[in-house]
Each structure stands twice: as structure tokens, then as C-alpha cells.
Amino acid sequence: MSELLRVRELTKHFVSRRGKGRIRAVDGVSLVLRRGETLGVVGESGCGKSTLGRSILRLLEPDSGEIVFDGEDLLTLGPSALRAKRRDMQMIFQDPFASLDPRLTIGSIVGEPLVIHRIGDRASRPRAVFDLLETVGIEADAVRRYPHEFSGGQRQRIGIARALALRPRLIVADEPVSALDVSIQSQILNLMAELRLRFGLSYIFISHDLAVVEHLSDTVAVMYLGRIVEAAAIEDLFARPSHPYTQALIAAVPEPDPARRATRTVLKGELPDPENPPPGCPFHPRCPKAMDACHSIVPKDANIGFADRPHVVRCHLY
Amino acid sequence: MSGGPVCAPRLIVMPPSPLLEVDSLSVSFATDNGRVRVVEEVSFAIRQGETVGLVGESGCGKSVAAMSVMRLNPSPPCYVDEGRILFQGDDLLTLDSVDMRAIRGDRIGMVFQEPMTSLNPTFTIGYQIAEVFQIHRGMDAAETQRESIDLLGMVGIGAAERRLHQYPHELSGGLRQRVMIAMALACRPDLLIADEPTTALDVTVQQQILELLRRLQADIGMSVLLISHDLGIVAEVCERVLVMYAGRIVESATVDALFQHPQHPYTVGLLAAPPRLGQRRSALPTIPGTVPPPGQRSAGCHFADRCARATERCRAETPVFESVAPGHDVACWNPAP
Numbered sequence: 001m002s003e004l005l006r007v008r009e010l011t012k013h014f015v016s017r018r019g020k021g022r023i024r025a026v027d028g029v030s031l032v033l034r035r036g037e038t039l040g041v042v043g044e045s046g047c048g049k050s051t052l053g054r055s056i057l058r059l060l061e062p063d064s065g066e067i068v069f070d071g072e073d074l075l076t077l078g079p080s081a082l083r084a085k086r087r088d089m090q091m092i093f094q095d096p097f098a099s100l101d102p103r104l105t106i107g108s109i110v111g112e113p114l115v116i117h118r119i120g121d122r123a124s125r126p127r128a129v130f131d132l133l134e135t136v137g138i139e140a141d142a143v144r145r146y147p148h149e150f151s152g153g154q155r156q157r158i159g160i161a162r163a164l165a166l167r168p169r170l171i172v173a174d175e176p177v178s179a180l181d182v183s184i185q186s187q188i189l190n191l192m193a194e195l196r197l198r199f200g201l202s203y204i205f206i207s208h209d210l211a212v213v214e215h216l217s218d219t220v221a222v223m224y225l226g227r228i229v230e231a232a233a234i235e236d237l238f239a240r241p242s243h244p245y246t247q248a249l250i251a252a253v254p255e256p257d258p259a260r261r262a263t264r265t266v267l268k269g270e271l272p273d274p275e276n277p278p279p280g281c282p283f284h285p286r287c288p289k290a291m292d293a294c295h296s297i298v299p300k301d302a303n304i305g306f307a308d309r310p311h312v313v314r315c316h317l318y
Numbered sequence: 319m320s321g322g323p324v325c326a327p328r329l330i331v332m333p334p335s336p337l338l339e340v341d342s343l344s345v346s347f348a349t350d351n352g353r354v355r356v357v358e359e360v361s362f363a364i365r366q367g368e369t370v371g372l373v374g375e376s377g378c379g380k381s382v383a384a385m386s387v388m389r390l391n392p393s394p395p396c397y398v399d400e401g402r403i404l405f406q407g408d409d410l411l412t413l414d415s416v417d418m419r420a421i422r423g424d425r426i427g428m429v430f431q432e433p434m435t436s437l438n439p440t441f442t443i444g445y446q447i448a449e450v451f452q453i454h455r456g457m458d459a460a461e462t463q464r465e466s467i468d469l470l471g472m473v474g475i476g477a478a479e480r481r482l483h484q485y486p487h488e489l490s491g492g493l494r495q496r497v498m499i500a501m502a503l504a505c506r507p508d509l510l511i512a513d514e515p516t517t518a519l520d521v522t523v524q525q526q527i528l529e530l531l532r533r534l535q536a537d538i539g540m541s542v543l544l545i546s547h548d549l550g551i552v553a554e555v556c557e558r559v560l561v562m563y564a565g566r567i568v569e570s571a572t573v574d575a576l577f578q579h580p581q582h583p584y585t586v587g588l589l590a591a592p593p594r595l596g597q598r599r600s601a602l603p604t605i606p607g608t609v610p611p612p613g614q615r616s617a618g619c620h621f622a623d624r625c626a627r628a629t630e631r632c633r634a635e636t637p638v639f640e641s642v643a644p645g646h647d648v649a650c651w652n653p654a655p
Contacts, residue, residue, distance in 0.1 A: 044520035151608045152376075181375035181609070182547065184604035186591040193601065208520065215593035215602070238596060252521040253595055254528075254550030258573040266529050267522040270490045 004170060004202050005033040005056070007177045010065035013049075021275035025051040026062070027226035033170070033219075038196065038203040040217030040234070042210055042249070046271050048226040049206045053172045056204065056228055057089050058082060069170070087117055090163040090249040094175035096155030100147040106133070107143030107180060132161040136191060153184035160191065164199065189216060203264045210253055214238060222246045223283040225274060232311035242304060242313045244287045281316065291316060334403075336363035336486050337541050338387065338509055343401030345382055347612070348394050354613040355399075357383045358565040361639070364467055364509065369542040371552035371573075373588075374562035380545050384489070384511050387543075389418050390429055405510065423452045427502030431514035433494035437486040443497050444482030450504040463577055465504070473500045474530060491525035499530065506538055513545045528555055549589060553577060558645075564610055564620035565638065571646040581642055581653040583625045619651065627652045 012033055013028040025048040033039045041049045054060040058074055068072040069089065077085060090113075093099040100109055111129045114120055120128055130140050133252055136157040149153055157178060163171055173192070175183040193216060195201060207213050214234055221231040222243065230243040243248045248267040269286045272278055278285050284294040293316045302318040305311030337597040345357035354399045357379040364370050374380045385391045389404055389410060403410040405426070410418065421430075438446060447466045447506050451457040457465065463482075470478035473496040486494055495515060500511055512531065516524035532555055546552055552559055552573065559576045561569040561584065569582040580586045587605040607624040610616065619637050622628040631651045 019617050044522065128444060153608060182549075182588060183375060183605040184608065186593070186604045189593065190601050190604060210521075211593045211595045214595060215598060234598075248522055250595065252525045254524070254548060254554050256549040256553050256577065256592070256594070258553045258577050266525045268526075270492050270523055273521070 002035055004035045004070060005031075005034055005204075006066075006068040007031045007056060008066040008068070010055060010067065011063045012051055012060060013063055014274050017191045023179035023274045024048075024057055024226045024277065025274070029065075029223075029226075029228055031221055031228065031231065033202055033204060035169075036196070036200055037218040038216050039206050040220040041204060041206045041223060042208065042213045042220060043223035044208055044249075044271060046225075046274060047223040050174050051222050053091070053174050053204060053206050053225070057086070057091060057172055057286055058252065059091070069183060087166040088168050089123075089172070090166065090168040092156075092163050092171060092173040093157055094178045094180050096159055097147075097153050098177075099159055100155055102147050105140070105144055105146060106150075109147070109158065110161045110165060111144075113162060117166060119166070128165070132164055133158075135164065135195070136161045137194070151184075152180050153187060156171050156180060156184075156188055157191065160188075160195070164195065168201070170204070172206070174206045175208070178207065178209060185212070192216065210249060218287075222249065225271065225277050227282070227293070227314065229283065229314045230312065233309060236305060236309070236311045240304075240311070242318065243283075243287050243315050244317075245283050248286075248288075281314075289317060337366045337406065338364040338543075339404040340383070340387065340401075341402040343386060343403065344399040345379070345386055345391070345396060346399050347396055349613070351399075351613060355615075356565055356612045357386070359401075360424065360562075360565075360567050361555055362560050362567060362570065364541045364543060366508075366538050367535075367541055368558065369556045370440075371559045372543060372545045372562060373547065373549060373552055373559055375547060375588075377564075377609055377611065378562040379565040379612075384543060384545050387511060388422055388426060390422075390428075391469045395397065420454070423450060423502075423507075424505040424509065425507050426504070426509045427507035429495070429498050429502045429510065429512040429515045431517050433491065433518070434486060436498060437494060439486050441485070442482065443484055443486065443489070447482070447497070447501055447504060450501055450549065454505050462566065467559050469496075469500045472534070473497075473503070474526075475500070491519055492526060495519060495523075495527055496530065499527075499534070503534060503540075507540055509541045509543065510535075511543045511545070514547070515544070516551065517547070524551075531555060534561055549577075549592075559589070564615050565612065566620065568621065568649045569647070570639075575646050577644065578593055579646075581646070581648040582620045582621075582622060582650050583627050583652075583654055586654050613624035619649075627654070 008030050010026055010029045014023045014025055016023050029052055043049045055062040078212045107129055110132050111125050114125050114128060129143060133140060133142055138157050176222050179187050180188060205216050220234050220237050221228045224245050230246045241250050267286055281294040281299050284290040299314050299316045301312050301314050303310045303312050304318050340360060341363050343357055344359055346353045346355045360383050372380045380390060386398060398411060421549045444466060448462045451462045451465055466482055467478040469483055475481055475496050516527050518523045544556055546621060556573055558572050560567050570587045580589055590603040591605060593602060596654050605624055616623060618634050619632045622632040629652050637649040637651050639647050641647050
């Protein structure tokens, strides 16, 4: 399958509030997304996964790097060209309570992108909105109602309808199910899988939840302190998790199976201060396999897979 | 004891009476549309040293039920309509506020989901821990200092002396939750109520906190009521599970029984729905619809509208909470085979 998106050495630093340090939220990230596929980005809070998602859509302005979408570098586009390009790239947010304007009706929320991008006219838009709501499983009478009248799962469906309005090719979904109840999560995940097939969508699926990422993704990138520490096809990553951080993340997922109540190795410590990342490999203070080199030398990417099916690990063990 | 008949101590075998016994507790909230029931005739017991999980989705009433034990629900708008909460023989619902305050934080400790909002940002960690000792134990400054350092050591916080002078915002989420646990355990309570204690934490830190809870439970021998939406967490730390749906307990069993032979269709759905590592499926099984909000719950079984096994009877009559196997109770007219 052909490439839809290629990100090369993307970097986004923030100046810290105290004005002295720099937070390397995204630090030289490269990734590839093929058409019709889903790339999962997984990591703990503060690892830079949301900043990465927003930087790819240029909702945040990256400091440097390249974002080639459909053959065109987004970072070279002027404001109007970028706005036109945004039709192809939409976002679904985590919090369905915060991402829908409480004063707008559902009809206005879902129809707004059509108005902004001058698609259709007054006569045709209501029909389009009905179709979108039907697609995501929301009843048509919702158009005159307001967000507070809907549950979290229904609001997330409405957010998805809005994202679909412009028939995008890429959707960046940032923790789309983590605010939802277990029984609602699986409804939304199924909907997303169905829509991907039906509309030929590609997703960047950002989540802290490995099981959810595994379910929906074709490839996956594991982030730690602004960098991708391991990336591979989903089967390869779970068959052979290679970075000690990936291994620890997988081991930490609570198993709903008391028979497997694990005697697991619990990772020590917490994410270090992103303003003062440890020297060498940023994971070494928590790493059970840290060696001398890890304290001082930043590891480089190593491909432990194949040239046409890379499995990239950033660790001195490989 | 020389001379005279020696009275051999008689061994009386008695079933250990539960530490906490909640008996048909019903709680309602006053709303603009009148009283709305959020907890309906909930009964359960926790034995000495037992770890019990209370599981359910948001709005099912699990937190309200737990907060009723602590009597921490604001009233108005919250009212206990009926029921008894027996703790070590006392009905907590009949205690006056002075007696209740003596139990709260001393014999029953509580840990909340969000440590940042339950710690006071304007006081040091040391001050907040010291408060517990001063209120419940009347300790002086030197004793308090010594005990506080011990306590932080017990919950795995290094450099305890320095930490006592820090403010909550200077600590990470995991450390804050450890401080909360330390405060809850300061008086070695007989019961710890932990309401979503790891939900705000990252998975690797969550494991650390669960490990800590397991260790402390074993060391202190306290009972734990763990409230969670996550069945995985419950499977890892609990011996027994209560499943709540729309204000009622629908199933109660040991973890092994519950995960191997769930009987209530809601439990079955809850276990099947989430994606699991290493078990990719093309589509996930779902529970159709959404949890009915309080006040809009149907007669009979509240789950009937979403249940594939629902019968006429389910829509008309409230299911009786009955034993299907020793230690396994279900409120369902048509349980899963």
C-alpha cells in the first residue's frame, strides 16, 4: 500500500514556564503511515504523543522537520493552502465534554466544517448532516438538541461525525475512548474500524492503552520522553517487544484474569522531568537492563526486522 | 494457677463476623425533578483482612455507596433512605458526628482517585500527615515527626525527611498518591476504602501503587474495599468482587468464580467487551445502548433493555439476589448458562 504520510525528524520544543529550560516534547520523530492503515502511538502521560499528533496537523507549529502528506510538505504551505489541505486531515479529541461547543446545536456542530469550507449550500447541508449522524449511529432528531443532552459515548459519536464531514483521508484520534466506560469503548472502537473500511480512512491513533492500540492498529510506535523508542508492525511488536520500556509497558497492563495474577517486575520510578532529561538513554534510570553505555551515550535506531518490514528499536542492547 | 479445677479454654468455632456489613442500603439525591434513587437496596459484607472489589461503570452508584460508609456524601442533596451500615458492631448511620469523626481516618481510611484535589495545596505534606496524628492520637511534634517519617518509608517514599517539607505540587502523581495512602494508613485502620486509587496514574505507576496496596494489606491485615471501573485491576488485587449496575449489586463472587463463570449477562458483557492484549478480534462484542441515568430506570431488572437474555419477567419484576453456588450470588431471572 502506498504512503499517505511521512514524518521526518519532527521536533517541537516548548519553553518552560520558568523561561529557562526547554521541554523537548517531540524530539526528532520519524514515522510512516500507509493509506488505509492505522498507526498507533502509545506512551504514558507527558511522553509527547499528543504534541506529536497536533504538530502533524500543524495545530501546533513544529520547530523543524518534514511532514509529507500525499507528496506535499505541509510545513512549506502558506496559510490558505494549509486551510485547504485541512479538509483532508481531521482530529478526534479525548474529552467529548470539552470538544463540543455547549451553545451550538448538534446540527450546527456537525455542519460547521461544511460551512467553513463552503461545501454544499443551505439546501443541501441538512441532508449531509443527517447522513453523517446516521453514519455514526445518532438519531436524526439530534440536530436540534445540545451536547449536554447526550452521554459521553454519544458525544464521541458526534465528534466523529464532525470529523467525517469533510471526507478526510487522515484522522488523528487523540485518546478517543479513554474518557468512556468500558462497554461504550468497544462500541466506539468498532465504529472507528467500520468507518476506516467504509471511507478508506487512515488513522493516527494516540493512546496510553496498549490493548486498545493493539486492537485497532497496523503499526505502532512507542514513545518515551519525546522520542520513539520502538516501532514495528503490530504483530511484530507484540510478538517480540524489544525495548525494555515496551516490555515494561506490556507487563504493566492489568489482566482481567486472576489465574494470571502476575508476579511481574514492576518498573521503578516515574517519568523524569522533561526539562532535564537524563543523559544518554532517557530511560536508563528506570531500566532494569541499563549498562554503562546507557548512562552517557544516546542510543541510535537499530532495525531488528527486515528492510521491507522494519522493526526499529532505540536501545543499546541491539 | 495451682490447685483448683483448671478450666480448659473452650474453643468456640464461630464464623468470623464481618468487619463491615452493609444491609439494604438505599440512597437518593434531591433533584429539580424530585428524589432520585442512586443506590437501591445494596447489601454486602467485608470480612476481616479481606479485599473486596466494587466494580461498575460511571454513574452506577459505586462511589455513592462507598461514601455512604464514610458518611461523606453531602446532605442535602444526598439522603440515606434506608439501610444499616454495621462496622465492628456499630451502625454508622446512627452515630453522631463526633463519634463518626473518630472513626473516619482512624478505623476507616480512605483514598480517592485524584490525589491533587484531595491534598491541600497550601500546606506541606508534613503538616497534612501531622494533622492525622494530632487529631486521632494527640501526639506531640517530636512523636509526629518520627511517625510521619516511618509512615512515608512504609509507602516507599525515600528521603522522607525532605518530603515532609514539600508541597503537593512539588510531587509527581504517583508520589502524591503514596502520600494519600500514607495518610489513610496513619492510624492503621481496620478498613481502607480506595476509590479508583490508580485511575489518574500511568500504567507503570499504577502497578507500583497496586503492589504497594497488596503489600500493606498483607502487612497490616486490614480489609480493603477497592472501587474501580477496571476489571483487570480487580482481578489483580481482590479476593471477592461485587458488580454494580444502575444502583444495584447484580453479582457477587470470588474473583476466580466471577472471571471463570460470570452469571449475570451484564458481567458477561463487561468481561467480553474490552480489547485484550494478544487477542486481536475483528470486532469487539458490545453491550448495546447506554447505562440508564438515575430517574430513568425501568421497572424490573434495570439491565433488561440492554440484555439479550431478557424475558417478560425481567421487565416486570426486580430480580432477587440469590445464590447460584456457594459464595456466588446473582440478581438475574435468566442468568448465563
